[in-house]
Amino acid sequence: MRKLSFKLGLLFFVFVLGIETVLFASLYVTLVNARINEEFEQLLARGNNHRDVLEKSYHLSTLEHVVMMESEAETDVVITDANGNILYFSDRILPFAKKLIPHADVRHISHSGMVVQNNWKKQPYIATASPIRMEGKTKGYVYMFQRTASIQNMISKLKHHFLVVGVVSVFLTIMTIFFLSRVITIPLIRMKQATEKLSKGDFSVRLQVKGEDELAQLGKAIQTLAADLEYLKKERNEFLASISHELRTPLTYVKGYADIARRPNIAEEERANYLSIIYEEAERMQKLVKDLFELAKMDRHSFQIEKEPTPLCLFLKKIYEKMAPAFQAKQMVLIYRCEENVTVYIDRQRFEQVMTNLLDNALKYSHECSTVSMHVKREKKNVIIMISDEGIGIPEADLPHIFERFHRVDKSRSRIGGGTGLGLAIVKEIVEAHGGSISATSQFGKGTTMLITLPRG
Ligand SMILES: Nc1ncnc2c1ncn2[C@@H]1O[C@H](COP(=O)(O)OP(=O)(O)OP(=O)(O)O)[C@@H](O)[C@H]1O
Ligand SMILES: [Mg+2]
Incomplete structure (x- = not known):
């Protein structure tokens, strides 16, 4: 029976674990993608903002103001002319910008800008570009940069959270399955013990059955079976006892009278008397056996009446x-x-x-x-x-x-x-x-x- 609860538990566990894994994985991927998209969108929006300001007043003071704002923030900015020559930049960013900008394909960029570096896993920065357009001509570009370290940090925190939640839920799953499989198998174990007892001839089986489900019904059926068997056994014993008793009496008579009747010095009349008693007793036994046979036939349910x-x-x-x-x-x-x-x-x-x-x-x-x-x-x-x-x-x-x-x-x-x-x-x-x-x-x-x-x- 241990085996059944183990098998049942294992089966549940494999299924639940499979479902949990798929759910967790898809949740994780969706969450990470959503967060990263958000980062890209924020960066692009910030670049577009700077660009809007610059389109309104393309002056040295405005350019310096933009660069100054970014040197305070987590993000960095580079402003180039239409040919990609760097005009202004906030600190730190120059080496990376120099590598990236010549390769950024911004020829067909729309006014709402685009992401030019999205490899947040491997590169130190992600980057977006927003074109500055004045009087129908592209005047230059605003490049925005954000360190990927903070994104990676966030993702690794998320991973950590998922890991903790995953471990906890696997643990909870195991516990639940353990209890569930016990709840299901305990009545079965009891029934198995009960039937073992029955097969050994111990009919004092008492199963506690609650509810109306299939297991309860099975329990009740076993209980009834035990009661029936007990009754049958008792009845059979009583029946056999009465039969042997019924046969013993006439047999005692037959034996006793036969013993007297075979004595040589007995009057013929007396002998006839004894013999007739023996005959009567034999007849009685014959009737008894016939009746018993009759009853046995009826008991076996094979007894058919033809109406x-x-x-x-x-x-x-x-x-x-x-x-x-x-x-x-x-x-x-x-x-x-x-x-x-x-x-x-x-x-x-x-x-x-x-x-x-x-x-x-x-x-x-x-x-x-x-x-x-x-x-x-x-x-x-x-x-x-x-x-x-x-x-x-x-x-x-x-x-x-x-x-x-x-x-x-x-x-x-x-x-x-x-x-x-x-x-x-x-x-x-x-x-x-x-x-x-x-x-x-x-x-x-x-x-x-x-x-x-x-x-x-
Ligand atoms: N009409 C009756 N009046 C009085 N007692 C009766 C009557 N019918 C049955 N009994 C009692 O019930 C008992 C059982 O009856 P039953 O017919 O089963 O057995 P039986 O007559 O003793 O034997 P069997 O019918 O097998 O020859 C009888 O022994 C008798 O004591
Ligand atoms: Mg009778």
Whole structure:
């Protein structure tokens, strides 16, 4: 992860540095050019001023006055005649002027003057020339000179400033990038640590996620994943524990009774009794394994229901006819009422399983001679199937758990009935796969009602 923040930082740095360099360089060049142009313009303006004065009064006193003014100032002046012969000059400047003036090409110079020496980098002076014109004739030229040392000084100061600002901004850039890349990578590092923990089986992952951006969403997704994994692991452990428990009991019976049954000096009648117990237990285990397999299939999401339009009343009538004899055998009555023939979209085979499981419970957990009713009601958007019995009922404490796997109110009683506690879990899975829901209401000792709500087709 260090690597990521380093890579990210380096990438940012290279980009920002590139942009900064280009900006600084262009700013520097523009600034220097502007300053130098200003110098040239000032020098030329000063020369033009002197020239204007001279054009008005071309007298010795005026010439001397001009030269005197320049000997006080930073700049210097040379006045020549039309042929370039030096007439007057302020001090210091003569040697340089003598070298420059013969080479200055001032033949086509306009009245506003021109720059005749612009090499401020190498020459000691820059120079401009302004022509003195009187009555249409060129009378002479005013040459102005300025030391380049002061310009160079100014430029080097500017350079220095730029260097300082440049270093400071590079430093600030590095700092900013360092912090930024940390801000971005720290949550990633945390998430990486979290997923490492997850892969090692430690699900106690707590990520602090703030905001709604992609990183926060990723954090939340990992958090949810951790919670889901924790839940799955817990559930799997509980599931395995219950399965082994469920299998252990019948196996103990089988083993115990088989042991007795194989003894030689045992009455034939007794042996038959033991064998039938063994047979029953084996049957129980067979059912258990079948139900478990059923549930496992549903869990894997590979469980597909094939819905077909089904007239509900007719469909339930057939189930009623199949089940009624079992109720009669216990001197019970099964009442069936279906108001209107509603069409629902169900997987018939699966739904038959739902109904038989529920009716089987109603039968199993009811006293003899009681009544069980199966009732279909139509609502605006749903169809309600209600199965009510007058049986032993479910205690309030157990009611919320009866749809859980292996949950049985009374283990010993259920064992007699041969139940595994998986029936309602299967029912719930199937009903929910149909987009419906199931709930139970019960009064302990009085009876139970199971309520299936199905969306109408
Ligand atoms: N109609 C009912 N009246 C009273 N108790 C019920 C009724 N239906 C379910 N129960 C209680 O809920 C528990 C769970 O029911 P479920 O159908 O899941 O399991 P089971 O009937 O014990 O076993 P299986 O259906 O797998 O043979 C039952 O053991 C029983 O205690
Ligand atoms: Mg059952």
